[in-house]
Amino acid sequence: MDGSGIDYHAVFHALPGAVALLTPDLVYVDVNESFVETSGRTREQLIDRYLFDVFPDNPNDPAANGMRNLRASLERVAATGEPDTMAVQRYDVEYPDRSGVWHERYWSPVNVPVLAADGTVVLLLHRVEEVTELIRAGSSSAGGDHAQVLEAEIYTRGRELQEVNERLRRAHAHEREVALHLQETLLPAPRPLGHHHAAVRYRPATMALNVCGDWYDLVDRPGRTAVSVGDVVGHGLGAAGVMGQLRSALSAASHVAEGPAQALEVLGLYARSVDGAESTTAVSVFIDWNSRTLTYSSAGHPPPLLCHPDGTVTFLDRATDPPLGARPEHAPRPQEQLAFAEGSTLVLYTDGLIERRREDIDVGLGRLADALVRHRTAEPDVLADALLADLIPAVGITDDTALVVLRL
Known part of the structure; x- marks a missing residue:
């Protein structure tokens, strides 16, 4: 019950469609009650149990792929925060009172994030909406051999669609690997800063190709270290190319500039x-190790x-432009x-570490x-690892994150 006076728990259980959380x-x-009835399982057989322990694939069907397809859809929703409507699936279910007999x-x-x-x-x-009877009814009305052909065609088309999705997923995974390698070549490897210790991290978003415009850079000179992070708008190869140019330009300027403001002006x-x-x-941020001062500009x-x-x-928010x-x-x-x-500890980062949808940045x-x-x-x-673990959701982020941690 909330301020509206509506009992949403009762609404959930009264839904005519089969729904699980x-x-x-x-x-x-x-x-909900409809899911219990449709699945042929009791609440006790479902609650607090792993989905595929309750509903595994039919071991008697070597071509069964319902479990794999459903897992891929649910994991995609968890990672991206976007809903996913699946193609019609053949997913056999074992009779609860007849062990080894599958229906x-x-x-x-349809899978939706909360x-x-x-x-x-x-x-x-x-x-889930069971469409077994609908398919059977359509097949029966077609008659005889044609009914079997129609049923086989529906099943085959569904499997073909899933195979296409799987090929796309594999291609995307390969593209992502190439993209991350490119990103690593554009970002500098951390170097020792005398007796001062720095840690850098880069975490790509869980969506899309994830070649992006986030960068970090450290320029070490006698008695002084310049550290910076930046974020180019957008994703993809275009943003990565712009990022590479700007990071290199700021790194060069930091070698000769009197301070961070001048480096950013250049x-x-x-x-x-x-x-x-x-x-x-x-x-x-320019760190002067001799005077123990930080000079910064944003x-x-x-x-x-x-x-x-x-x-x-x-x-460090008093010099923002x-x-x-x-x-x-x-x-x-x-x-x-x-x-x-x-x-003391200095932390620089990009907005993927702190910004969340529908949340004020101050939070x-x-x-x-x-x-x-x-x-x-x-x-x-x-x-650095602890900050990422605390701040990046377990299901991933929708924006890339660069992080620099320095012990002063």
Whole structure:
């Protein structure tokens, strides 16, 4: 019951269609009365059990693929947060009171994500409509041998569609592997920073090809390190190409610029000549190891975090300017400076780490700050993995994430 006075639990159980709720790990958490009746199982035989322990493929049919097809659909919904309507499936079901005897049945499934407030998938709604009798009725009306031909044609077409989907999935997996290799070649391998330890991470989104425009960069010079992250709008090879150009340009500017504001000014001027660089965000932090100060400037990017040894957190948000190309005319960019104590931790990241659909960005920033405080004593590599584990949903993210963690 909510403020509307509607008992949605009662509505769920009164639905005329067969509906089940599953965890992203494919364990039943609830089923309505129609699902119980249609499946031929009791609630006790379903709730808290793994879907394919209850409904495995028919072991007597070597061509059975209903379980594989259904698993692929549900896992896709869990990963992408998008609904999936499946082709008609032949999925035989064992009679509950006749062990080893299987009933040939046909189903029309639809799988839909149930999202939390932060946009993560918390449940999978699995709606099935049994169409066995419909297929049988259509076959009977066709008569005799033609009925068998019609039934075989329906089954064959369904299997052909699933085989096409499987080939597409494999092709996509290969493209993804190539794309990630390309992404790795565009991003620098982390180098030792004297006795200072840095950890970098890149996590692609769970959707699409995932060659993207996120980058990180570290430029180490005597007594000074410049660290930056940036995010080009869009995905695909075009965004990756723009990212490679901008990262290289900012890296070169960071070698000679007096400070991060000047480095971003140079980048902004260069970006005017690069198609697709408009609205790119970036942030740069210059670390002076001798004076123990941070100087930073941001071009529309989420603020880095400085976690002090006592657990207090400072957002580096006092020198923020619009993204690259947002102004019609060139203008100097601001920069700010603050001191740090030995043992502090600096974190830079892209928005995939904190932003979630239908959630204010301040919620994500607060979540990051809380996680950083909890894990602040860990070594940078451990800390970086802990932040990803805490902040990236188990079902994946819809935006790429770059992360840099430095122990100062």
